[in-house]
Amino acid sequence: MTAPPSSPTDVTTDRRYSAADELLRSYRPATDRFFASPSGTLLARGVRAAVRHGPEPLPVRVRSALQAARTDRTPVPVAIGAVPFHVTEPCAVAVPRVMYRAPALAADPAFASVVPPSSAWRGRLRPLPGPEGYASAVEAVLELLRSGELSKVVLARALDVTSDRDLDLPGLLRRLAVSDPAAHVFAVPSGGGRTLLGASPELLVARRGRTVTTVLLAGSRPRGADPRQDAQYAAELRTSDKDRREHTILVDAALEALHPHCTHLDRPPVPRLSATATMWHLATAVTGTLADEHITALALACALHPTPAVCGTPTPAAQRAIRELERFDRGMYTGLVGWEDLHGDGEWALAIRCAEATSRTARLFAGAGIVAGSCPQAETAETGAKFATVLRALGVQP
Ligand SMILES: C=C(O[C@H]1C=CC=C(C(=O)O)[C@@H]1O)C(=O)O
16 A cells, blocks of 8 residues: 655645545545545645634635645645534634645546455444434424424434444545445544544535536435335435425525525526435536635535525524434534635535544434425434445444
8 A cells, every 4th residue: 555645744735646546545534634526536634724713704714724824835725624514613624734636536447446345343323312212303393394484304313333343434434435436425533533424425515716516415215125126216206296395495595595696507497316325315406607706615605504405494493493303413414524725616515424433433423304294204214224324334234
């Protein structure tokens, strides 16, 4: 295994690197930040400027860190990391000391040729809450929806995994990437000795110059156990009125949030089906032309966040319902993970299909959008299927 060249005195924040798989192989937990998407692969090492916590808006604080890190050798530094669901809480974003870049993992012939087997896992699982507790929380959301105050709430649950042996985080990251090569695959230190790892199918914002893109996912089914069942689930999703309503709420909210920032917005008239290794989703990609060329990727992400893909509609009432009905702190889950540079270009994905891991523990998260007509048992099964993204990579048979 060849590690990318770096030394403790290295202060370069922009090195060209060609092999995406080599970046994945070089990932070291605790010191590194890894982010791979269909448009490229980043491996960041060390911290040159951390984004400070404070009263200023997050995009302003990230920009200050980027400006502080600018040097003659690195005229366009990049900040990379994760932002919690509550964006005013401390974030885990930093400008690294060294940044390696490569094209997309899927474009590297070496990628996926070496898949470390997950050794037989031994340990304990503790759901938070259990399936019955989650189903009754969904009932409580349905009751709130009947009051007419809300039209959608995304309700989540967690699953604590405790392993008898140390977790192999680089192996977990590789298995996530191999299972979902089209996803946004990430591993970033998220504070308190934890690492946030996952494979998110949902791009909240990509900004390149004046072009902004968001890929909106809402409405889901698990993948089937065989091709016939898989096709049946996909067909069910395509024709489900409840899922189409759940999806429309998200698209309408995103268009409303982007409208003031764009001279032009393009959206397909109907959602398409999009697949991950574990889930089918209804997906709509929206592209816009920015009116203000100075608005950054993160400022756009904050204008959209929290979308009805992770929170609900209307936002304040959905946030209240989440606070009252979920029994854990979301932390980074359903926040943002990604990068942005000093020009304001960047990619921020939703931190979903993820876990926060320590040496022997991982807290997995999964949520589902609840609208009128949702069935508590089906939403419980959907969140169970969403856990499988990380569970399979951990080698846990649920
Ligand atoms: C909140 C999650 O998924 C969101 C993203 C896509 C589809 C979703 C749904 O159909 O409910 C969720 O809104 C999660 O995976 O934890």
